[in-house]
Amino acid sequence: MTPTQTIPSPPEVVGRDLEPMFCPRSIAVLGASRREGSVGHAVLRNLIYGGYTGVIYAVNPKAKSILGLRCTPSLSAIDDEVDLAVVVTPPETIEGIVQEGADLGIRHFLIISAGFKEIGGEGAERELRIRQLARDRGLSIVGPNCLGLINTAVDVQMNATFATHMPRRGPLGLISQSGALCTALLDYAKGRGIGFSRFVSFGNKVDVTEIDLLRTLARDPNTKVILMYIEDLSAGQEFIEACNQIAQGDKPKPILVIKTGRTTEGAAAAASHTGSLAGSDEVYEAIFKQARVIRVESVGELFDCAEAFIDPLLPAGRKTAIVTNAGGPGIMATDACIRHGLTIPRFQDYTLKSLRFQMPPTSSIKNPVDVIGDAKHDRYRAALDAVTADENVDQVVVIVTPQMMTDEEEIAQVIAEIKGYSSKPIIGVLMGLVDVQPAVAVLQKHGVPTFIFPENAMRALSAKARYAEWQRRPISAYRQFEVQREAVAQLFDRELAAGRTQLVELAALEVLQHYGMATVPFALARSADEAAAAANQMGYPVVLKISGPKILHKTDVGGVRLNLITETEVRDAYDGMITQVHQHLGQEVEIWGVLVQKMLAKGKEIILGMTRDPKFGPLLMFGLGGIYTEALRDVAFRLAPIRENSARQMIRDIRSVKLLEGVRGEPPSDMEAVAEYLLRLSQLATDHPRMAELDINPLIVYGRGHGAIAADARVILKQS
């Protein structure tokens, strides 16, 4: 590795200031309505009954008052600054309202009404005009076609939605692309006692995007955990940057994401061509990995993970102690622990001694500790104190099943107390729904994450452990290598000028060389003499391949000779090849010459690739050669540019990485070299937007410290 320069991450981009949207001193509701059951009524009611601390202006030219509030006939009639305009009028009126509002100096709009992009035609055109208006006038617009937004902060208390529930105050900030899902989430959260700081449904994102909202929630002191439901991302690298900045800031926050639409486009992707393996979900998977966000599969998992993160204390590692009053659930917890990548440590001798002394003889004192069915809070206390103090333990899961003797509420008190002074996360699993309810309330009150089943607890703790590891392992830099950027640009100019978008092998390998990648020694010979000289220089054995702008299937026309070991063989092969190719393709076929290549020593075959996602840009691919990539689809993707960590992690992502780590006594492969090639490829892809596709297939990788060599490559340029 010889990087010449390490450029730091770009400085923090503050992003748009959307605070007036969430903390307005005054709100105008356009379309406020007297009619119960209408959205215009519900929004106004929620603002009033939700306890909003600012001034509300109900704009309605026809009504005198609504819900006791004196109406204002129009925006212009308001003799006050309006921080936020909430718009629930019919869609065709909205362009005019935004225009008028902007003229009056209003900068923030929340458009709840539907009837835009989602209905197509005139609706879509309307939406484009409003977008233009926002850009021209410097406005911030959330929506249209959304549920609205909520801020539970004591000094704001704004419920600008038409949902039936105002959520409890709590540490979760939620950003959702689906409004309908939000009503379900609010109902579910109410039943489960989950509280929110800010809650925003952003709908069609005519202007404000999920990334703007993410940055806003990251700055909100009341938001400790960010939950996102998205159906698409507005930008890939921008999302990665925003998340990385949040992770690197002085108040990092975990980001939990549900991204739907996993299966639709992925199925359409053709599986035969390595480049086309990147179905759209694979791009999202790559983005989420680079962004270091926690992707979850379902709403249940989203709230389970959120529950774990409610306690800001992070575990120092994955070593998990389990204390239970029932054997079966202890085994289930152990299984779930291992399944989700956590570990079950052995206790230190002093812990075992302490437990042996304090527990009844029939209890199990190894991890998991079974305090057995008749345990009351005192025995739980003894066990918890002992295992929490053990230096082999990073976190503790306490399982309580409601047995005849169990004093669940007192046990919950003990857990809360110990959590109060322990430096390690403690998590409660209270199995049941009825008898355990008072105990659950105690734990919730004290901020102890609480679950019904060990399986859910362990899955969530695994996500938290991963997050903790990210926090300990700083985000690495982007590396810049010293390369021949201009030479590649000229090469592309030359090829495009000659009308070629698919580069021949010779040119493709030259591109790699310009970016510091080792390629198989090759030379273009125009005579048998030149071929012999080149072979003598690079050493035997060599391969000869015919080279010409139109000769694609070289083997079929006698254009490939392998394993030549003497100068005579090379000369004979050269002459024979030229004759044979002419026989096949006629005398007029253009032949540039014969490519003389050194035959490489055996190593592991790897494929590196680059394609361009139409939305997110250059996508890098890594996989093992042969059936691993094509048949088993065991490949990893990242969006370029990639950071150093990403390059290394990308290699570890594939299941068959075991083959690079060395199996059956083979030495491990030079994965550092592969990582460097990925970084160089990333730079190449970023530097040259004209390059549409690139495949290095195969890259031959040797044992650790012995590097890698590109044996063949293919580059496709964009038709400009």
Place this chain on the structure above:
Amino acid sequence: MTPTQTIPSPPEVVGRDLEPMFCPRSIAVLGASRREGSVGHAVLRNLIYGGYTGVIYAVNPKAKSILGLRCTPSLSAIDDEVDLAVVVTPPETIEGIVQEGADLGIRHFLIISAGFKEIGGEGAERELRIRQLARDRGLSIVGPNCLGLINTAVDVQMNATFATHMPRRGPLGLISQSGALCTALLDYAKGRGIGFSRFVSFGNKVDVTEIDLLRTLARDPNTKVILMYIEDLSAGQEFIEACNQIAQGDKPKPILVIKTGRTTEGAAAAASHTGSLAGSDEVYEAIFKQARVIRVESVGELFDCAEAFIDPLLPAGRKTAIVTNAGGPGIMATDACIRHGLTIPRFQDYTLKSLRFQMPPTSSIKNPVDVIGDAKHDRYRAALDAVTADENVDQVVVIVTPQMMTDEEEIAQVIAEIKGYSSKPIIGVLMGLVDVQPAVAVLQKHGVPTFIFPENAMRALSAKARYAEWQRRPISAYRQFEVQREAVAQLFDRELAAGRTQLVELAALEVLQHYGMATVPFALARSADEAAAAANQMGYPVVLKISGPKILHKTDVGGVRLNLITETEVRDAYDGMITQVHQHLGQEVEIWGVLVQKMLAKGKEIILGMTRDPKFGPLLMFGLGGIYTEALRDVAFRLAPIRENSARQMIRDIRSVKLLEGVRGEPPSDMEAVAEYLLRLSQLATDHPRMAELDINPLIVYGRGHGAIAADARVILKQS
């Protein structure tokens, strides 16, 4: 395939009659106590307050009455037949009680008390004596160390447990090895409104096993779905047989199983040796597949699946229609559908027409159907009627999110109505916990499976679809091939008599031949002439390998010559080899001769193996050769004997089966031949318990119709 005989499954084994245990006309409670908070008090209270319809005798020599019930001083003082004795006395008294009860003619005992095997020492010995007593006197004993049993049947209403909750009456039968888990399950079930038919915690299973209980629940008309929590199985093949009989009987019932302890022993297994890949959980996984039971990972998943099975109607296939009033949850449901192996069909034209006519223009009429947020029950009815009638649809999932206009209860009524006349399963997903509660109650009342999240619904429906497929695909027979069983027995006699437990290649291949498996042509030559003759007969190229009882590392001593293509080469190789082996190992080394083997044409390399699980018997293994089995652990297991379906399914179990189906234009491999080899291997393993291990590595498989040939084999016999 040339089977000569197909033997039918064994006739149904009725199993033990445990009905008097679940439907006793009279119960004696030994250890009934006045002391509140004691187990003896709780059991009696539960029997009385639970509404037990028979006679209860409270046996207590010291108390006059408990809970209004006049006590009996001893068992012998009861002037009535006692169908069931429930024992909650101290452990050391119990042997005497069982003895006395048996003398008095009592046949069924439920021992709730702990203090047996689980504490070791004297407790374990006590348990063994009670087991012996049960066998000697023909008793049936459930327990000890358990929660007890419950039968909610109207004419019984027996709660013989010390749990605080009597469950609702319902269609679920539960068998649990953990008593403590049961209390948690009862509490959870109460909160979720889940009902049980029978509920039994079997503890240490001194006598009655989970298989006895399984058969009992299978016969119970009130039990529609069987749920099992187990930590081990008493017997493998017996469990498979019992489950297969239940599946083939006239009233098949789904069996859902949680088996814990997935990870403990599996981790200990050495990964390098193919045979040792069978960690104990892999055996269980094999058993559950052969038994066609649905294995779940968690209690949450258990009850989710049970919810789906509450409706006995099975889907005709995996084609799932989704109707939703919110786009986001519709996408989530689609993702979950595909992820769990269900499919999203396209609707027929008439369905699309009908929907286009009845739905508002902005709704999406393709699958998933989005009836949009303002849909009330009438629009849901129209959509449901249309998609339910579509012949491309096997089942329908209805998602309801609580929006402002949503009349959830009326929608639930519509769903229940349509479910009443539809021949296709309909499932409700009511997202939320509070507003949707009345609607949930309506669906529950009408037996419509109901979930909170689409993810959970789809996972459960996937299990049900699998079960429905099993029902449509009858369990196949065991095949018996005509084989040289006696010849193999004699071969084993001969080898063991000579003190050899590891068979040399020659003998191992002979064993395969006796069981009708093709092996690489081979001959043992004792001179260069014999070697040349053998080679001429089998055709070139050939391989020579030294053969002798003590020569293990043949290559190291010059004992292997590959790719010999002429008679001269064979003769030279023979002589050279003998000389070289003597040089390496001395003149006195015993040489049987030289093995002449035909070199096989290239094909796919497969490994078939057999080991003996110490508890469950012969275990068959299948995997691809090379790194697939060793590094990627991509292998499948089954317990022998296996049925025809199992052999085929076993091949499809591995991820890398794609390589056998033909990738990159290769023809598909002869998987029928591999299946037949597995069946023959199964017969071999079953016929010869002296065979401890067998590996065929590799078995070379050719294209479809071209068979397979064992190229090398290894057999290890038990030291007898």
